[in-house]
Amino acid sequence: MTRKTATRKKLFRPRGKTPGLPPGSLVYTGDGEAPVPRVTMLDYDEHRVVEKELLRVDDCIPFKDAQTVTWINVDSVTEPGLLENFGRVMGFHALMLEDILNTDQRPKFEDYGDYIYIVVKMLDYDVKKNDIEIEQLSLILGPNYVISFQERPGDFFDPLRQRIRKSLGRIRKQGTDYLAYAILDIIVDHYFVVLEKLGEKIEQLEDIVITNPGQDTVRAVHAVKREMIFVRKSVWPLREVVTNLQRSESALVHESNAAYFRDLHDHIMQVTDGVDTFRDLLNGMLDSYYSTITTRTNSVMKVLTLFSAIFMPLTFITGLFGMNFRNFPELDWHYGFQGSLVLMVVVIVIMIAIFKWKKWL
Amino acid sequence: MTRKTATRKKLFRPRGKTPGLPPGSLVYTGDGEAPVPRVTMLDYDEHRVVEKELLRVDDCIPFKDAQTVTWINVDSVTEPGLLENFGRVMGFHALMLEDILNTDQRPKFEDYGDYIYIVVKMLDYDVKKNDIEIEQLSLILGPNYVISFQERPGDFFDPLRQRIRKSLGRIRKQGTDYLAYAILDIIVDHYFVVLEKLGEKIEQLEDIVITNPGQDTVRAVHAVKREMIFVRKSVWPLREVVTNLQRSESALVHESNAAYFRDLHDHIMQVTDGVDTFRDLLNGMLDSYYSTITTRTNSVMKVLTLFSAIFMPLTFITGLFGMNFRNFPELDWHYGFQGSLVLMVVVIVIMIAIFKWKKWL
């Protein structure tokens, strides 16, 4: 049930934009009910951290050109008006705003000169629903700010906020590109969590496929395979996104952080390798299931044929001596009954011999 | 019925040109009946819009070099004479005119220097026929004009005309490349509509495949898969077309509109991703169906074998005691009948035990 609801969501997501609307028209296309978006700000440099909730988009104007790193997080993208304000205040391109609202984008990297726009998919494993949740994150990387638009409210980035507050690691000493990296890194770390959960499922299924597979097993394998299609679709294009970030000649990405982005790229490669491995394993399991079923059908058939080959002649013999012909001298023989039994045993022996010879037993 | 008619159309489309005709010979190859083409003109700049129907091709000469943007739309390509006139008046290459008439082109981009020729496929979902309609659009992008040749009359571009008339968005302030972009954008927006419809179909089929698949389901899955082949064929080469437009060094495409063409490219990538995902889902459904049928056949076989394994011996026993041998003392035993019943019960128990042991029950 849950699964189907979740996947139906994935298949549908109609684009809000009716064909013919001007490009850059802002229409929300997510499928949740629209909560009021909460805009929080985290402004920091090596020495201090300021955290507050922004009530008006215009409040972020002072931070646009400040020398501190400003991270603005919008926890849902349901309100076109809010995005229009961001566009107006920060001078963003209308097409990018449209893309932020359209939550069925494929991961991409776009360099608008003054800022870089990145779309990634956040994957999370919902333990209650036993299902993978896919959420879109839009990331705008500017010289002094990073703005992140989540599709739905969530606490994905709390550990990162803690690191900033407590100045763990090197994040407080770094610029906006490192912050963007740190956000992407958390997302990719979650991919591994999702892979691990899928791996567990696959392992359980492998055990069942080897021991006692049934229709349910196959259905479960197909369901996981179906999930893999969407995971793959979400993760695969990210390789190119990070490669573009790495090779970007934009002044927004500093050479000194190259190692981090390369590391990120490696992690994504590991994830896509894992996805491919899982897909191969699932296909192997399906093949294995089919061979099991085919072989079983074959042996069921042999049993049926064996029974038929033995009992059909026997029943025929009994029928023969059960006929009511008046003139049927054999019925009067003294050892007729015993003779018929011997005949039957001979039939059984011959049949079993044939089956042995044909290696069906 | 409808489906077959529609696809037959797609498979056939014979080229009008007999082998050996000189290249550039104009022969109409569409399969509709030939309506008289209607040529409409929309001439605009930032300040004013002029709309009129052209009765003679020569009427468009004054607009060829005017500084306004002139959009000429021809709503069917059934009349070679009309195209010849366009060729003569505008100085178009004969091969291009031949391509416009030949409505079975694959999407392509050709830079003729003074003008750019683009072929795209318009996809629409015909709700009445429950079928995808594929139509060819030829687009000629010149310095001051855009000429579009539809295969069949239709109202695809009415919203765009409205935007021009009412000066919605930035279209009135832009040149011919933006107009071409806007036309392509509407076409790609329609791809999403078609995908959504296909997605709905696929979802319904998924539900049936999981609950109670039958021969009809599989036939429907195959029919959708077949449609996907043609959608894919229509959409896939468009990626290259738009990439060529983006990277074109032609003076006809302005650098300032790069973001729009990039956005268009992204949308096409989304569509092709969607098509691939659908194909994977459909293949998964077929696999799932086969495993269901194979497993069912297996269990039907088991039931049959179970019945045979139990009733064949029983019937044999009854046959045995139904034989008419005169000398058959067992028949005279007082508890003969009861004994035979006990024997039968023993057979039943043994058979069921064997089947339990073999895990067939």
Add this chain to the structure above:
Amino acid sequence: MTRKTATRKKLFRPRGKTPGLPPGSLVYTGDGEAPVPRVTMLDYDEHRVVEKELLRVDDCIPFKDAQTVTWINVDSVTEPGLLENFGRVMGFHALMLEDILNTDQRPKFEDYGDYIYIVVKMLDYDVKKNDIEIEQLSLILGPNYVISFQERPGDFFDPLRQRIRKSLGRIRKQGTDYLAYAILDIIVDHYFVVLEKLGEKIEQLEDIVITNPGQDTVRAVHAVKREMIFVRKSVWPLREVVTNLQRSESALVHESNAAYFRDLHDHIMQVTDGVDTFRDLLNGMLDSYYSTITTRTNSVMKVLTLFSAIFMPLTFITGLFGMNFRNFPELDWHYGFQGSLVLMVVVIVIMIAIFKWKKWL
């Protein structure tokens, strides 16, 4: 029958050259009986056309350096001596002559500096044999001459000769590269004819596969698939050949004819697209057939099992009351027979109920 003969021809074509013969050894490898080759010449420029049959290869020497366009057509390549003469007279490379004789080449483009050598496959649909004929055409494009070597006599190029004679189109005003293009264009036009015929076959098969497929249908699908393998093999490498012609820096191909070669390339792309589409359709048909058969087998099995599940118990009951035990009081009951009938009806009802419950009915 016909089909097999035809394909056998394709599979075999042994190379005449025994391993170890020096390269450039001329041995005819075609499989027809060797007719005496007919060498015809068509010499033209804008003002006049001369046509004659050449009896000796040396007769073409005067045309080698004349300013007119000379088209020499050899209508079969069975005579190594003739080729040697051409090689001597025109100064052709021995390896090229060997390739002309070896009629199992793959399409290729070779720039020998003074002349360009092109191998293409001519496809034609033999309506009588209901089969595709594949023939090799070798084309030598020199500065003032085009020499074409057909594998077998045929009237492929008659329409082109008419165009030259009657000066239709621009051919009389153009050079040898345009003539080569015109020859290739006719060949590619014939590909469309072949595709159309194959499309017709496929459509007929599709109708049968949906309505009432049998073993013959599948065999026919496989036969068409098999033909597609050879068509694909013949057409696919031609894309590269034409690309090489287009991009050739040879002085033999003029920039002004680029549009024609590009158009040719587009046509080949359409053909290969069509071939791929047909292959996808054929695979879909096979899948569809398998699912039909599998589902049918399943329902046949259900019917069998239903009959067995109902009649085996019934027959057992009749057998039971047909036993000849002396002490069998039930047989003496007044309503024994009616009771047994009731028992049988109960069995039938239970069985049908079970089958209904299992959704087998």
Add this chain to the structure above:
Amino acid sequence: MTRKTATRKKLFRPRGKTPGLPPGSLVYTGDGEAPVPRVTMLDYDEHRVVEKELLRVDDCIPFKDAQTVTWINVDSVTEPGLLENFGRVMGFHALMLEDILNTDQRPKFEDYGDYIYIVVKMLDYDVKKNDIEIEQLSLILGPNYVISFQERPGDFFDPLRQRIRKSLGRIRKQGTDYLAYAILDIIVDHYFVVLEKLGEKIEQLEDIVITNPGQDTVRAVHAVKREMIFVRKSVWPLREVVTNLQRSESALVHESNAAYFRDLHDHIMQVTDGVDTFRDLLNGMLDSYYSTITTRTNSVMKVLTLFSAIFMPLTFITGLFGMNFRNFPELDWHYGFQGSLVLMVVVIVIMIAIFKWKKWL
């Protein structure tokens, strides 16, 4: 049993790093129990060899800049503290240290300028477990040192140490790049050993598949196929690693050793070729198995049908003459019984004739 334990290990390997930890956090992720790592050092030049066990990481400081080649081997990577010390003493990048600890990396090459970091997978065939062991090796190639981190203690490199001690081959005359090559060469040599063992398994399976395949055979084939997935995953990316080493512009890899790295690359190509060949063979075996089973099922069905087609009519005839109608004159015929026998023989003959005619016998 063993197999499943081993593969479970491969599927799982959770990353120690919780999402949100700063990059470069050192958490051990291997799945063995953590032995105390042993750090051994081998310091040599052309003239002398020094070997000792390092108790403190700081002991390797003097060798960092010495002109001799220093090979430090750490035989397990379970202790983050040790790695931190290496990082501090040698100035290694935190991300690299994290990668060393994370033993589920894919093979990779990273040039950090002063040193090169290489990850490879060591494959070994555990004869006792009849299973492939996969272990990660991290290799740091510096100007005067090579540091190797094994995942688990083992004697993979003893022959290499012997060659250094006894100055066999040219190793003592070469620098660190040759040492790195020699280490990689041993690892790749072991790939061949693993391939050979897999080849033996596959050959045994091929024999069984041809003679008498059963469900166990298929299961074994699938198990080997599954192992191939992991072998392929371990070996495939190594091609790129060695290509990068070959083409590296780093001063750490000398041009004079290019032939060795090229040779290494060739060996890896041979291994990947072998893996692909094995995969093709395994798929062929599965196909072959299916065709065997399908054909067998078909002939079992024929036997069953033959028996049914012969005995069902016969039994019907006996039943017919076993009916108890009072008025049944045929039963009183003198040759009634003989007549019924003749009738039965006729039925048998007809049935066999039909089956012969249908080529089922």
Add this chain to the structure above:
Amino acid sequence: MTRKTATRKKLFRPRGKTPGLPPGSLVYTGDGEAPVPRVTMLDYDEHRVVEKELLRVDDCIPFKDAQTVTWINVDSVTEPGLLENFGRVMGFHALMLEDILNTDQRPKFEDYGDYIYIVVKMLDYDVKKNDIEIEQLSLILGPNYVISFQERPGDFFDPLRQRIRKSLGRIRKQGTDYLAYAILDIIVDHYFVVLEKLGEKIEQLEDIVITNPGQDTVRAVHAVKREMIFVRKSVWPLREVVTNLQRSESALVHESNAAYFRDLHDHIMQVTDGVDTFRDLLNGMLDSYYSTITTRTNSVMKVLTLFSAIFMPLTFITGLFGMNFRNFPELDWHYGFQGSLVLMVVVIVIMIAIFKWKKWL
């Protein structure tokens, strides 16, 4: 039998080098018994030919720098000592010598500066064994010498020697690169012979698959498919080898012979095309076989079901009237027997009608 022995050979070929041996260690790895290698020399220029057998490797020193073309052929590579001598005398790289001994190389091209090293696979069809023989040939192309190392003695190159002796073709006027080309050309010519034999096999199998396929046919198809895997593996990498030769900037390959190497490349393309075509045909045959078997099983099932559906009710009716109830008035009816026969006919008619209606007949 023969086939299996042959393939076992291919699968195994263990590398003689134990992991850990220094690179360049010479260990023979072929699987034949080690004959004493015969070293023959053919020294020629335009004017004279000298042929002799070399007893000591040092005998070839004088020819190393002579202006004549020297072809040294070693007819087996079983003796590491011989190779060491070649290495010492000619100054060959140790890794190359190791590769010559290791007869399970993939085809490759290596430019060592002073000489070029080429590995190719010689394929031959052993008519007696009805099997493909694969043998490795190592070719060293130097400025004045070509050295060829055959894996096993054989007469592959006798026709070439004849051509040199008799000065057929241009070989005596050409240098070492032409000689290398001539050797490769013979090898590729043999590929065509092997392909032709495989083509014959495939054609025979195609006939059987269409007319009367059985388990043996499928087994034979799989066996050919298996052979194709090894042929493909041997031929495929040769494309790259010849491309490298063609594009080599080495002074050892002269521009003037480019046409020959290009021709060679074309031939290899033809071979690989042929291999791919054969693979497609074999897969098509397997598909065709499956569909035949599946359809047959289906029709066998229908026959079985038909018999059951007709005779089970009939037998039940006879059983009914064979019951021994005392009170069974129907048995006393005068036309009871005839009535029962009518009932049976009705059952038969109904059953056949149902089957007709379901289109099973």
